[in-house]
Amino acid sequence: MTYCVGVLLDQGLVLASDTRTNAGVDNVASFRKMTIFNVPGKRNIVLLSAGNLAITQTAVAVIDEWRHGKNAKLNIDKAPSMFRVAGIIGKALREVYHQDADFLKKHNAEFNATFLLGGQIKGERPRLFQIYGAGNFIEAQAETPFLQIGEIKYGKPVFDRLLTMAMPMDEASKLILISFDSTMRSNISVGLPIDLLIMRKDNFKKPEIRRIGEKDPYFADLRARWGSALRKTFESLPPLPLEG
Amino acid sequence: MTYCVGVLLDQGLVLASDTRTNAGVDNVASFRKMTIFNVPGKRNIVLLSAGNLAITQTAVAVIDEWRHGKNAKLNIDKAPSMFRVAGIIGKALREVYHQDADFLKKHNAEFNATFLLGGQIKGERPRLFQIYGAGNFIEAQAETPFLQIGEIKYGKPVFDRLLTMAMPMDEASKLILISFDSTMRSNISVGLPIDLLIMRKDNFKKPEIRRIGEKDPYFADLRARWGSALRKTFESLPPLPLEG
Numbered sequence: 001m002t003y004c005v006g007v008l009l010d011q012g013l014v015l016a017s018d019t020r021t022n023a024g025v026d027n028v029a030s031f032r033k034m035t036i037f038n039v040p041g042k043r044n045i046v047l048l049s050a051g052n053l054a055i056t057q058t059a060v061a062v063i064d065e066w067r068h069g070k071n072a073k074l075n076i077d078k079a080p081s082m083f084r085v086a087g088i089i090g091k092a093l094r095e096v097y098h099q100d101a102d103f104l105k106k107h108n109a110e111f112n113a114t115f116l117l118g119g120q121i122k123g124e125r126p127r128l129f130q131i132y133g134a135g136n137f138i139e140a141q142a143e144t145p146f147l148q149i150g151e152i153k154y155g156k157p158v159f160d161r162l163l164t165m166a167m168p169m170d171e172a173s174k175l176i177l178i179s180f181d182s183t184m185r186s187n188i189s190v191g192l193p194i195d196l197l198i199m200r201k202d203n204f205k206k207p208e209i210r211r212i213g214e215k216d217p218y219f220a221d222l223r224a225r226w227g228s229a230l231r232k233t234f235e236s237l238p239p240l241p242l243e244g
Numbered sequence: 245m246t247y248c249v250g251v252l253l254d255q256g257l258v259l260a261s262d263t264r265t266n267a268g269v270d271n272v273a274s275f276r277k278m279t280i281f282n283v284p285g286k287r288n289i290v291l292l293s294a295g296n297l298a299i300t301q302t303a304v305a306v307i308d309e310w311r312h313g314k315n316a317k318l319n320i321d322k323a324p325s326m327f328r329v330a331g332i333i334g335k336a337l338r339e340v341y342h343q344d345a346d347f348l349k350k351h352n353a354e355f356n357a358t359f360l361l362g363g364q365i366k367g368e369r370p371r372l373f374q375i376y377g378a379g380n381f382i383e384a385q386a387e388t389p390f391l392q393i394g395e396i397k398y399g400k401p402v403f404d405r406l407l408t409m410a411m412p413m414d415e416a417s418k419l420i421l422i423s424f425d426s427t428m429r430s431n432i433s434v435g436l437p438i439d440l441l442i443m444r445k446d447n448f449k450k451p452e453i454r455r456i457g458e459k460d461p462y463f464a465d466l467r468a469r470w471g472s473a474l475r476k477t478f479e480s481l482p483p484l485p486l487e488g
Contacts (some may be wrong), residue, residue: 157429
C-alpha cells in the first residue's frame with residue numbers, strides 16, 4: 001500500500017509520500033514514490049504515485065522519454081499550463097495501459113495506478129491534480145485544498161477538520177505528518193521514511209526532498225506529543241452519562 | 245454505507261450503529277441496524293448489521309424463525325455458548341446465500357453482508373464476534389478489544405490510540421461517539437441518529453437502545469469540544485522547521 005498527500009496553500013504546495021511498497025506482506029521494499037521535474041527559473045513539477053509500481057514507473061519513464069522527444073505536445077517541460085501537464089500524464093498512463101493492460105488481465109492483475117501532480121509554471125499559480133488510471137483527472141480547489149491517493153481514510157479526518165489554504169507551509173507540514181502518523185498506526189503497509197517536499201510559490205529552484213525517518217527528532221517529538229495530547233483531551237471531556 | 249462498532253470491556257459490552265441506509269445517494273433512508281434477543285435472567289444477544297439490507301434483514305428473520313422452531317441446534321436462545329450462537333448466525337447467512345446468491349449474481353449484485361454479534365450467556369463472560377458473509381467468524385480479544393463493520397477506517401485511529409478493556413463503559417461510550425463524529429465528517433453516507441447499547445456484565449435484563457440524534461445535548465457538546473480541543477492541540481505543537 002501507499003499513502004501520498006498534496007496540499008494546496010496560498011504560500012505554495014506541500015507534498016508527501018511514504019516509501020513502502022509491497023507485493024503481499026512477505027515482499028516489502030522501500031521505493032521513492034516522488035519524482036521532480038524542474039526547469040530552473042521556469043517550472044517545478046512533481047509526481048507522486050500509488051498503485052502497481054510496474055505501471056507507475058513505466059508511466060514516469062514514458063513521461064521522461066517524451067521530455068527528450070520531438071513532439072512538443074507531449075513534453076511537460078514545454079506544456080503551457082499545469083492543466084496541459086496533467087493531460088500529458090494521463091496520456092502516458094493510457095500508453096502504458098495500451099502496452100500492458102491485456103497482459104495484466106491474463107494474470108488477473110488490475111490496471112491500478114494513480115498520480116498526484118503538483119507544480120507551478122511561471123505565470124500560473126501553483127496547482128494540484130489527481131490523475132486516475134483511466135488518464136482523466138481532477139484539480140484541487142479552495143474548498144477542499146488537498147488530495148490524497150492510496151490508503152487515504154485513516155489520515156483524512158485531520159485535514160477535514162483543520163486544513164485551509166491560508167495555513168502556512170510549516171503548519172501544513174505538521175498537519176501532514178500527523179496524518180501520516182494516524183495512517184501508519186492503523187495500516188502497517190504504509191511505512192517510514194516519509195518523503196516531504198515543500199514547493200514555495202514563485203520559486204523555480206529545484207526543491208529538495210526532505211526524508212523523515214524514525215529517528216527524525218521533530219517527527220518523533222510530534223508523534224509523542226500529539227498522542228499524549230489526544231489522550232489528555234479525551235480524558236478531559238465528560239463521559240456519557242449512563243442510567244442506572 | 246453503515247458504520248457499526250462493538251467494544252469489549254471488563255465491565256461489559258458497548259455497541260453502536262448508525263441508521264443510514266442507501267441504495268445510491270439518491271435513495272437514503274433510516275433503518276435500525278441493531279437487533280436484541282433477550283431471555284430475561286439468562287442471556288442477552290445483540291446483532292449489528294452492515295451490507296445489503298435485504299440480505300441482513302432476511303438473515304435476522306431466519307434467526308428469529310429458528311428461535312421458534314423445533315431444532316434446538318439452530319436456536320440462539322438455547323445455544324450453550326456465544327461461540328455456538330455465532331455459528332448459528334453464520335448458518336443463517338449461508339441459508340440466505342443458498343436462497344438468493346444466484347439471483348443476486350444475475351443482477352450483478354454482490355452477496356455483501358457482515359454482522360457484529362455481542363452478548364453474554366449466563367455462566368460465560370461477555371463476548372464479541374464479527375461474522376462474515378461466508379458464515380465464518382472471528383472473536384475480539386484483549387489485545388484489540390473492538391470490532392468494526394462497514395465504513396471502518398475514519399473512526400479507527402482513536403480506538404487504536406486509546407481503547408483498553410479496562411476502560412469504563414461511560415468512557416468507552418464517549419470514545420465510540422468521537423469515532424462516529426470522525427466518520428460522519430468524512431463520509432456523508434454514515435448518518436445520525438446513532439443507536440447506542442450498553443450491555444453490563446452479568447445483567448440479563450433486556451438493555452435499552454439509546455438513540456442519539458443531532459439535538460442530543462451530550463453529543464452536540466462532545467463534538468464541539470473535541471473539535472476545538474483538537475484544533476488547540478494542533479496549534480500548540482511546533483511547526484516543522486523549514487530551511488530558507
